[in-house]
Amino acid sequence: MFDSPMSSSAYEVLRVAADADDESLRRAYRVRLRETHPDTGGDAAQFVQVQRAWELVGTPEARSAYDRGRGSSSPEWGGASAASPAPRQTDTRPRARSHGQPGGWRRERYLGLIREWVGRGVEIPDPYDPALVRSAPPEIRHILADALAEEETARLVSELGMGYTVWHDVLADRDGIDPEQKIDHLVLGPSGLHALLSEDFGGPVGVRRGEISGPNVIGSPVTELVSRARVIARAAGVRFSGALVVLPDDDVLDAITELGKVRGTPVALVTRSALTTLLRRGITGGREVGGTELFDIRTRLQQRVRHV
Template identity: 50%
Template structure:
């Protein structure tokens, strides 16, 4: 079970409230065991998730320890995660010149998180610190997801910034009037990449050309949505993207998942964050690296045409 803000808590996995009695917790666990056990046709991954959840809160002692860490009573936090704006980007990993960077990575996602958090807390409720771990952990998962997404975008931006002066990146880019945004546009010698940074708080897999997983809503179509946004952006800028990269935490998938491009649709690759830099530096097999002149020409066109969601 991931420590991402978007990850399901053991109580959410078991389908009970954090205030449920020990008997209610035990009944929920047993019911889920019957439904998820592989011997009765259940899903092995779901069965494993239920087991992990029970290990965390299954006994009074384990539950008390978990609640102290996740739902602390006092204002004192033993370890405060770096959730506040800008803190989630981590430390620089490379000295020297950085990639050219424009826009505000994670800005729109953070704004959405704050809006939903205030709406959930209720009108007139004062929120002294919207990034207090206890508050984040008590919020519904769909709200926590927006904070997790902001952190994911900031993490990607930090990695891209260390690529060096041969690269340029634009963040929180408006794709079109009705097509939302593209998290990152990265230009370098290996090509022009559109990047989606995500963290749904759980593993995903590819099924019929779309990403699915317990952490995603059945109606979610992340690949379809990002393809639409990238097509709209490519048309408005009159450019062709080398590929679309969907970047996830390493624990969300074991290996890259590829949806081959068709017609004007670029190839879409879902990859662990640890592999992002390799793709941006070296490109994709079978695709020629661009020339310096082409990169320079594209940079000028993108710089003139790109608009940001914060504008």
């Protein structure tokens, strides 16, 4: 929590100024508890977020530590494009076959937009500096958050093992020209062929009429993912076993939420920590593949997949 470019600060979750006195902070916490408590009609995911915010700033010691780190410490947002070299790979276990650069297109998009936003000719020593990122408009921060989400999903699916094949940043535009029309990941294994969307909306989300809902949700992510999967299915002559929307653990209450079929494709929301479990067992209603069929699907995709 609070480690994403899209995340609200603990103070923003509690809806209080960062320089509020301790009594004002406590009052704000009590108000937010009443507003978000499930027993009074509130949202359970937001209720948990309020409690975690209080853990970070609810005591003088915790608040002092949080304030010292706020705006200056962050996860490794720079990733592979940061100045420091990537750590050496010490895990020798067999990995899933992987094609494409996860998060690469969104990384490039973010770098172009952040430089344009700052202003041409202005030097940016570190485009991933937390203070700079958090000051940027939400649409720019969302692009970086999604790039990080894609990279984390790629790390997780690589651990599925050599029986799986993964394609990242797959173009799914009928005309083959719009990089916005892409699928973040295709994962093929014994449980079937799955289309994955890696998302980070910066806070709790819910489900309404089979679609993701929330204050930061734009468009119809589930519908768009299924539509893009159908483009790939027609082009390669394959069938998808499921479509998965991968979300941060704190953004949904249940690790796996199956939404039933959308246009004939089983759909589920899944937390990052439950992703590999779901991909190994398969989604309800999804079709397993094996033997020569698995090799045939992999060959078809290899011949048809284009990366953005």
